[in-house]
Amino acid sequence: MLADLAELVRCESFSADHAAVARSAEVVGALGRRLLGAGPETVVIGGVTHLRWTFGTPRVLLVGHHDTVWPMGSIESRPWSVAGGIARGPGVLDMKAGLVQMFHAVASLPSPDGVRILVNGDEEVGSATSRQLIEESVRGCAAALVLEASADAEGALKTARKGTSRYEVVVHGRAAHAGLEPQKGINAAVEAAHQVLSIAGLGAGLGAGVGAGVGAVEGADPLLGLGPATVTPTLLSAGSARNTVPALARVSVDVRVPTSVAQDRVDSLMRGLTPRLPGARLEVLGGSRRPPMEPGSSAALFALASRIAAELGQEPLRGIAVGGASDGNYTAAAGCPTLDGLGAVGGGAHADTEYVNVGQMVPRTRLLARLIERSRR
Incomplete structure (x- = not known):
């Protein structure tokens, strides 16, 4: 498994470099072919290379991605290494070790x-070309x-994840x-300042409180961890010259929501923004992602995974709700x-400290294999 992981990590696959993602797809495809006895269906959409294997009538879908956030050449400053039970390298945790564990689980x-x-090959940038797939x-x-x-x-x-929306408010x-003659x-720019304050205060308008430039929208149970x-x-x-009243400004907005109801409510509020200055005009672009x-x-699957972990003599599983999104x-x-x-157990995803706990790779693979077996019945 470590040899397979080394091969994947050394084949860089920065999301923005489609040629690199295509080379990575060849390496991932070859790994799957060797372990599963079958090559993948290669699907290229918008220049991005995705891989799919289907065995019989599918009952369980295993989801992963082979692109990473690391720019090309990162392997030179963060080389693949294993020392003291820790594996390092760009993308080792997110999520090349997860791919290795997945293939070995199915092969078992x-x-x-x-x-x-x-x-898929574009998860790190929102899965724009692979969502339909x-x-x-x-x-x-x-x-x-x-x-x-x-x-x-x-x-x-990860038993729950927030949904994401992205907006751009264009001020004319x-x-x-x-x-x-100002x-x-x-x-x-002045209108954009008004809009920044309005956007940051959206949560307060819903009665859920607001703080430090972040609006908090009601509708989430804090006990869920979200x-x-x-x-x-x-x-x-904003603006085009130091001596010119700005004719155009732009404000980007990041939204994270625990429920679809909250996502729809935020969308309605964003599209309901109105200008404060006479003659100013707003465009609200974007939306849910x-x-x-x-x-x-996840409740039933988490309960099943917990029973399997106990059967395997592993530590009791914990489930956590997280703010980041994935293809899940x-x-x-x-x-x-x-x-x-x-996937892999470790830490430091997207950071210089990214690592995988090597000692957990086989136990997680065994857990996954048995979970697949039970889930496809």
Whole structure:
């Protein structure tokens, strides 16, 4: 398994480099062919290479991705290494070790019949080209098992995820000379400042409280670990010259929601923004990206995984709700029971400290294999 992991990590696959993702797909495909005895269906959409294996009539979908956030050349400064039971390298945790565990788990089954595997190449950038493929692949399945890394260094599974929305508020004003006749302009920067405050206060308007530039939207049970929805202004730009009243400004907004109801409510509020300055005009672009993976979608599978862990003599499993999204959001929204975080145990995803606990790779693979076996019945 470590030899396979080394090969995947050394083949860099930065999401933005489609040629690198295509090379990675060849390496991942060859690994699957060697372990499963069958090559993948290669699907290229928008220049991005995805892989899919289907054995018989699929009942269980295994979901993974082979792209990473690491720019090309990162392997030079963060080389593959194993020392003291810790494996390091760009993408080792998120999620190349999860792919290795997935292939070895399926290879250990008496037969792969009833299993479908989907490994996409653009998860780290929102799965724009693969979303339809994911939704198509999960159709008719009884379970979706997502090989993203565990929720923490102790191996907690991910039982719920927030949904995501992204917006850009475009403010249209009118330019004028800032020294000679500023009164003839409509200052888009000033209007954008009003909108930033309005956006940050959306949660307060719903009566759920607000703090530090982040709106908190009601509708989430804090006991789930997800907390309230967050509405956060992020990027801000305005103007074209130092001596000109800005005619245009842009505000980017990041939204994280625990439920589809909250996602719809935030969307309505964003599209209801109104200008404060006479003559200013707003455009609200964007919208929902990933739907929430709500706790009910994982409950039965988590209970099954917990029983299996006990049978295997492993430590009791814990489930954690997390704010980040994955392709499990799509499978859950499609109505398929979904359990996430079944991949590698480690920490530091997307950071220089990224690592995998090597000692947990085989136990997690055994857990996954038995979970597949039980879920496809």
